[in-house]
Amino acid sequence: RKHSLQFPSLLQPGKWEKPPPLRPWPTHLIDRSHNRMFLAAMCFVYFAKAFQGSYMKSSITQIERRFDIPSSLIGFIDGSFEIGNLFVIAFVSYFGAKLHRPRLIGAGCFIMAMGSFITAAPHFFQGLYKYETTVSHFSGSNGTESILPCLTNGSLAQDEIPTVEIQAECEKAASSSLWLYVFLGNMLRGVGETPVMPLGLSYLDDFSREENTAVYMALIQTVGIMGPMFGFMLGSFCAKLYVDIGAVNLDTITINHKDSRWVGAWWLGFLLTGGVMLLAGIPFWFLPKSLPKQGETETEKESNEGEQDRFIPDKPAPVSMAALAKDFLPSLKILFSNTIYLLLVCTAFVQISGFIGMITFKPKFMEQIYGQSASRAIFLIGIMNLPAVALGIVTGGFIMKKFKLNVLGATKICIGTSLLAFSTLLIQYFLQCDNTQVPGLTVSYQGVPQVSYQQNTLISLCNMGCSCSLKHWDPICASNGLTYASPCLAGCQSFTGDGKDMVFHNCTCIGDSPFPYANMSAVLGQCSRKSDCDYMFKFYMAVTVIGAFLSACGATPGYIILLRSINPELKSLALGIYTLIVRTLGGIPPPVYFGALIDRACLKWGSKQCGGRGACRIYDSGAFRFVNLHWHFFMVTLFVNLVYTLKNKGNHFWFHKEPFSQRIFKEPSLSYLFII
Structure with a gap:
């Protein structure tokens, strides 16, 4: 008995009480955290969409070269963003205010991210990029003169022979219709961008004080301005990387980033900008449907209505089309009669x-x-x-x-x-x-500026004995400072070296120029300005x-x-x-x-x-x-x-x-x- 354990306090009635419930966080603290979270999320999404859009602008040239399309078509692809935006802007502006605005913005960010990923998708289905060149046909024997750049009359330029391999690769070539994925991806970005501005600004205006709204908007715009700068810098970085980086041996590539045939890693930037946009949309999924006005009490909160409640009436009064037309047409006439x-x-x-x-x-x-x-x-x-x-x-x-x-x-x-x-x-x-002085294009083979250009002007007496392709662009820089369209059109008879280090010799057209050089040699690439x-x-x-x-x-x-x-x-x-x-x-x-x-x-x-x-x-x-x-x-x-x-x-x-x-x-x- 002396050592028996007794707990009278636990057994007596009323001595055992439930622990006090945890006190919830004050409502004003939660609302304040949501306000800051939304403001930070809006800054991030404005940066992300400007970052994404400016990168698209910076990649226009790379996409044009990769898909071998004219500038008019790449302009149509670039304009698809506005097309997608206009498809849904009326629907989003009208119905968006009755729905969960932050989640709609988050969904828009997800759609923009998917648009970027779809834009980059053709790279993984096209196969390796094959730029037009004649060098690959005779660069196999380093230091020899057995295979000549200038072919004989009896032969046919090897780059003109339609091989079975080339025909089989037509479906995966850059000339295929895979550019439609870029068009659809850019249009999808326009669809996703639609709810960000109207719903974001109305949500911001609902919870912020009137004197704070301008400050918040200035902050959002300031952060958004940084997006284009980072987008163009990313475009500059990706343009220096070869399009098939990691998949080919770069030592075998005979062109550099200054060549008009060079295609940078345009797809890489879309993956990065899509990932940034995906992250930017995450915070919006955790925000409430509406927030109280800053500094507003609970009583005032119940008495005041935000834009969400007053934007669209629950039961709009029926209005006939005739009544709408009666008010609309005179208003439109008055508006268009305003000269200013x-x-x-x-x-x-x-x-x-x-x-x-x-x-x-x-x-x-x-x-x-x-x-x-x-x-x-x-x-x-x-x-x-x-x-x-x-x-x-x-x-x-x-x-x-x-x-x-x-x-x-x-x-x-x-x-x-x-x-x-x-x-x-x-x-x-x-x-x-x-x-750029190119014989047959901007100047004659004698160095005289040309008034007009036709394809047959690429042929001259100095290269008439060669069976040259007039379609391809494989420029070489000659010792006389002129850029020739290809080694064959320069009349080059031999070469030394391999890959980027190839040097062409005995080029007969160089001797016909107004400033002939004794060695009559040329190297790959265009001449510097x-x-x-x-x-x-x-x-x-x-x-x-x-x-x-x-x-x-x-x-x-x-x-x-x-x-x-x-x-x-x-x-x-x-x-x-x-x-x-x-x-x-x-x-x-x-x-x-x-x-x-x-x-x-x-x-x-x-x-x-x-x-x-x-x-x-x-x-x-x-x-x-x-x-x-x-x-x-x-x-x-x-x-x-x-x-x-x-x-x-x-x-x-x-x-x-x-x-x-x-x-x-x-x-x-x-x-x-x-x-x-």
């Missing part, structure tokens, strides 16, 4: 068309006109031109706020910046390098940066003019039509017709593995430079008309009591206008 509004829409269309066409093909322009590699051109755009655009937008807004300019003052800024930007474009037109072309390119980059900054300075004043020219009762209709025109006419056709104009400047087309015309290898620099010039003439004309209209019809403006800087982030439609 029409001029602003046309001006925005021209500006955005020129910008989309320029940014799509600018790497190709810098490569063809100034002899820059695709990777270096992409890198310079990312670190110089895009930051200048961002700085210009901020500067334009700062000037408007600092000097408190009215509508006429904003118009003067738009006109002044446009004229200055146009003057920089005129300067760019004269900052040119001469065409003259030293003055490097200085010209530096001036060109400086002028383009200044022009990009000046053009962007007029962006914010232009938005103010647009908003003040609209009757408040027709604001939604006017902005909707403005957005529709800008996104459809300004985003989809320009890459196509700019690409078609660029195709007309082509001097030498490549050949597909299975026959037919491939991607362009060399352009006429004069015709290429003129492509983007005529649009700016039209833009200046529109601005002159706008000045005349403002001078005579200034009383047609509608002034808002609320400052533009506050309204731009309060209304989703206006914030959408600001972003595009």
